[in-house]
Amino acid sequence: MSVTIHLHKSQRHLADGKASVDVAGRTVNACLADLIQQYPDLESQLFENSRRLKKNVEIYLNLESAYPDELAKPVRDGDEIHITLILSGG
Amino acid sequence: MLTHREKERYDRQLRIPEVGKEGQGRLKQAKIIIAGAGGLGAPAAFYLAAAGVGHIRIVDDDRVDRSNLNRQLLHWEEDIGREKTESAKEKLGRLNPDVIIETVSSRIDEDTVAAMVDRCDGIIDALDNFSGRYVLNRSAVTLDIPFFHGAVQGFEGRATTIIPGQTACLECLPRGEQTHAANPIIGITPGMIGCIQASECIKYLLRQGRLLENRLVIFDGLEMTWKEFNIKPRPECSVCGKKNRKRHHGDNTR
Ligand SMILES: [Zn+2]
Numbered sequence: 001m002s003v004t005i006h007l008h009k010s011q012r013h014l015a016d017g018k019a020s021v022d023v024a025g026r027t028v029n030a031c032l033a034d035l036i037q038q039y040p041d042l043e044s045q046l047f048e049n050s051r052r053l054k055k056n057v058e059i060y061l062n063l064e065s066a067y068p069d070e071l072a073k074p075v076r077d078g079d080e081i082h083i084t085l086i087l088s089g090g
Numbered sequence: 091m092l093t094h095r096e097k098e099r100y101d102r103q104l105r106i107p108e109v110g111k112e113g114q115g116r117l118k119q120a121k122i123i124i125a126g127a128g129g130l131g132a133p134a135a136f137y138l139a140a141a142g143v144g145h146i147r148i149v150d151d152d153r154v155d156r157s158n159l160n161r162q163l164l165h166w167e168e169d170i171g172r173e174k175t176e177s178a179k180e181k182l183g184r185l186n187p188d189v190i191i192e193t194v195s196s197r198i199d200e201d202t203v204a205a206m207v208d209r210c211d212g213i214i215d216a217l218d219n220f221s222g223r224y225v226l227n228r229s230a231v232t233l234d235i236p237f238f239h240g241a242v243q244g245f246e247g248r249a250t251t252i253i254p255g256q257t258a259c260l261e262c263l264p265r266g267e268q269t270h271a272a273n274p275i276i277g278i279t280p281g282m283i284g285c286i287q288a289s290e291c292i293k294y295l296l297r298q299g300r301l302l303e304n305r306l307v308i309f310d311g312l313e314m315t316w317k318e319f320n321i322k323p324r325p326e327c328s329v330c331g332k333k334n335r336k337r338h339h340g341d342n343t344r
Binding site: 009053055056057058060063064065067068082084085086087088089090 | 130131220246262266267273306310321
């Protein structure tokens, strides 16, 4: 059982420079928990508190927006999660 | 009808089958709002004016600062302190005297937005803040105006095209939160994204090609990659939910 999480560029230095990390879990939440277990410094980049994603974080599951209820979305073996950040600059 | 000067000016694009005289006529008839005369607004405005979009209304309440000049190519050293709308109008008028450039030097908010977007054919979202974007997005969906979204930071940018009643809108995505720090940015990024927005607008006006409908593209200038993500209208979206439901059920009369 393996799911790949693609990190945003700004987060990679907190994961030994990796662009993606393989994790295990049956939901997006479980996968992110595994990611944080491997790289604890990522927690403050992703979560406002233990239950809520930070406001500027977007989750895509297999290239589809997972919003809303991102954390509850079920994942399967081979799925891909992309973490992106919402931008506002012009 | 195109004048002799216009036929000369647009000769190379008139030769494109997807443009031609008919398409050029559509561009000439169009009225487009560019919200923001900054990093995104500059390339969007230059390319729409050069392509012959007949009527361009530029909205910005800011004045030119030296720190704008690394990316906002409408404005030059000598323009520092000038209203951005004035500086933009002068440059675009010199580039193409055959298009009408109208300026509005005020802030986009709930009270001003309706008059600003009145009777236009499309809105280029070239703003630099979330609050203005959400106001503009709501107004676009309510008034059925296509909305060409772009946003940038650093070497990264994103764009999507919102067609009211058919696609996801900005509020179908998580709602971002403004930080107060100056946005780090280099000019090439809004250069790329502003051109994407102008391309989408031109394609929409020409009724050609495939728009970024329900597709969000993310540009990574460091890796030089484009990633495409699917977004979909949220049925419960407070801005577009009702309109998209109506379109999908019952409204088969069109
Ligand atoms: Zn929506």
